[in-house]
Amino acid sequence: MVNASQPIWTHAHARPDAVALRIDGQEWTFGELRDGSAGWAGRLIHAGVAPGDRVLLAAGTQADWVFAYHGILAAGAIAVTVNPGSTFNELRYFLDDSGAVLALADDGTQAHVSRAGEELRVPVWNVNDAAEWTGPPVAQPRDVDPGDGAVIMYTSGTTGQPKGAQLTHRGIQGSARSVIEAIEITADDHFGTALPLFHVFGQVTIIRTAYEAGIPVTLLTKFDAAALLETAARHGVTLLAGVPTMWNAMANVGPEFDSLDFSRLRLALSGGAGLPTKVAAQFHDRYGCEILAGYGLTETAGVGACPRIGGPRKPQSAGVAWPGAELAIFDTEHRRLPPGSVGEIGVRCEMSLKNYWNRPEATAKAWHEDWFMTGDLGRMDEDGDLWVVDRIKDLIIRGGYNVYPKELEEILYTHPDLLEVAVVGVPDERLGEEIAAVIVLREGRAFDLRQMQAWMAERIASYKTPRIYHVVPELPKGSTGKILKRKIDRADVSSLGFRTVKASGAVHTS
Known part of the structure; x- marks a missing residue:
C-alpha cells in the first residue's frame, strides 16, 4: 500500500x-x-x-x-x-x-x-x-x-x-x-x-x-513566545520547531520563564532562514537545548542539510545532506565546484518536486540533469558540511564587489542594542547598489550612527559596511515568522535612512 x-x-x-x-x-x-x-x-x-x-x-x-x-x-x-x-x-x-x-x-x-x-x-x-x-x-x-x-x-x-x-x-x-x-x-x-x-x-x-x-x-x-514555552514545558515536548524570529523571541522573554521544566526538551529544529549564532547561544544558555539550524526548501519537501546529531559543530554551518539526499555546489555554467568555492547549491533526492504545476518552462529551468538548482549560494568543505551564504537574489553588488547580507546580519545580531536586523541593497547611481541595514532596537535603547559605524569598522571590511541604517518599530514577517525582505520598501529605506541622521550623529527612531 x-x-x-x-x-x-x-x-x-x-x-x-x-x-x-x-x-x-x-x-x-x-x-x-x-x-x-x-x-x-x-x-x-x-x-x-x-x-x-x-x-x-x-x-x-x-x-x-x-x-x-x-x-x-x-x-x-x-x-x-x-x-x-x-x-x-x-x-x-x-x-x-x-x-x-x-x-x-x-x-x-x-x-x-x-x-x-x-x-x-x-x-x-x-x-x-x-x-x-x-x-x-x-x-x-x-x-x-x-x-x-x-x-x-x-x-x-x-x-x-x-x-x-x-x-x-x-x-x-x-x-x-x-x-x-x-x-x-x-x-x-x-x-x-x-x-x-x-x-x-x-x-x-x-x-x-x-x-x-x-x-x-x-x-x-x-505563535506567542510565552505560550509556546509554557506549552512545551507542560506537555513534556522533546522536539521544538520554529524559525529564527521565534527563537529570538523566546530567548528574550522575562526571567519568570526560567523556572519552567524543560528537562524533556532534547532538540530544537530551526529553518526558514539563517539562524544568527548569538540567538542560538542565548536560547541554549536559557533552556539548555541545542538548536539544529538546518537547510531545506519547499521544492525538496523540506530536505537539504542538517547538523549531525552528536557530531562536531562547525560555526554557522547548516550541516551535511539529509539521509537520502546529496548536495553539490555549481558555477553559473553548471560545473561542479571544489570544496571551499561559492556557487549555487544543488540538491539531488527522490523527495524533490514533481514539477511546478502547469509550468514546464519554470520546471525545466529549475533542474540541471537530476539536480534541483535551489537559487541559493553556498559552499561546502571536504567533509560535506554546507554553509548557506545567501539567496542569489539577495546578493548585493556594491561598486563591483559582492556583499552577502547574511554575513552582515550575523555580525549585527551581536550588537547589544539591536533586536532584529535585515540587510538589503538599495539602488545607487554611482555604485549600482548601496548597503542598508533595517533594524529594530531593543526596548529603551537609542541608536547613534557614528558609534555604529565605528563598531562595524572593527568587525568587517569597509566595502561591506552598511552606509544606510533605517530604524523601524518592526520588520515585515510572513505567517511563519520569517522576515520578508521583499516587503521592505527600498525607496523608504534609501530616503528615510539618510534623512534621519542629525548633525549630532543621533538617529530618530520614530
Whole structure:
C-alpha cells in the first residue's frame, strides 16, 4: 500500500488510544485522527473527487485542517494548501491556477473563498461543518503510484505570480523518513510548534514526520513566545520547531520563564532562514537545548542539510545532506565546484518536486540533469558540511564587489542594542547598489550612527559596511515568522535612512 496518509491507519490499528494531536489544550488520539481522516476521504469520494483532482484547503491551524488534509491524501487527490491569511485575489489565483474541483474553507476564509468559488464555479465547503456532507468513510487510503502528486504548495517569488510546487507521495514520505533518521526520533519523542500547517516546515517536517513515526504533535494556533514555552514545558515536548524570529523571541522573554521544566526538551529544529549564532547561544544558555539550524526548501519537501546529531559543530554551518539526499555546489555554467568555492547549491533526492504545476518552462529551468538548482549560494568543505551564504537574489553588488547580507546580519545580531536586523541593497547611481541595514532596537535603547559605524569598522571590511541604517518599530514577517525582505520598501529605506541622521550623529527612531 502506497499513500502518504497510510501510517495514520497503521498507528491507529496498533495504538488507537495514543495521543496523536493536541491543539490549545484539546486532544485527539490516533484512532480519532484515522476516523476523522477516513470520514473526509469518504465525503470527497462520494462527491466525485477523483484521484489526481486538486482540492484547495484554506484554513487555519485546527484539528479539522489535519483531518481534511489527510482525507484528501487518502482519497488519492492533491491537497492545495494555502495561507489562510491570503487576500481574495490571491485565493482566487490559487483556486484558478491549480484547477481545483473543490475548495475547503473555515470561518475565517469562508467569505473570500466562497466569492472566488462563485466566480470560478467551484463548490466551497466549510471544513468545520463536515456533517453537512455525507459519504461512507474509507476503510483504507486509496493505493497510489509513489510518483503521484500529493500536495501543491505555492512558493512566493519576488517577480511574477507564485508557482505551485507539486510534491509526491514518495517525496513527502521520504522526507519524513529522512527527518526521523537524521534527528534519531524514537517512540518517546513529542513534537511541539506554532508553525502554520500550510507551509512545508509545519506540514511535512513536523506533521508528516510525526505521523510517520507515530508520535504526538502539540500545536499552537498562533505563535506567542510565552505560550509556546509554557506549552512545551507542560506537555513534556522533546522536539521544538520554529524559525529564527521565534527563537529570538523566546530567548528574550522575562526571567519568570526560567523556572519552567524543560528537562524533556532534547532538540530544537530551526529553518526558514539563517539562524544568527548569538540567538542560538542565548536560547541554549536559557533552556539548555541545542538548536539544529538546518537547510531545506519547499521544492525538496523540506530536505537539504542538517547538523549531525552528536557530531562536531562547525560555526554557522547548516550541516551535511539529509539521509537520502546529496548536495553539490555549481558555477553559473553548471560545473561542479571544489570544496571551499561559492556557487549555487544543488540538491539531488527522490523527495524533490514533481514539477511546478502547469509550468514546464519554470520546471525545466529549475533542474540541471537530476539536480534541483535551489537559487541559493553556498559552499561546502571536504567533509560535506554546507554553509548557506545567501539567496542569489539577495546578493548585493556594491561598486563591483559582492556583499552577502547574511554575513552582515550575523555580525549585527551581536550588537547589544539591536533586536532584529535585515540587510538589503538599495539602488545607487554611482555604485549600482548601496548597503542598508533595517533594524529594530531593543526596548529603551537609542541608536547613534557614528558609534555604529565605528563598531562595524572593527568587525568587517569597509566595502561591506552598511552606509544606510533605517530604524523601524518592526520588520515585515510572513505567517511563519520569517522576515520578508521583499516587503521592505527600498525607496523608504534609501530616503528615510539618510534623512534621519542629525548633525549630532543621533538617529530618530520614530
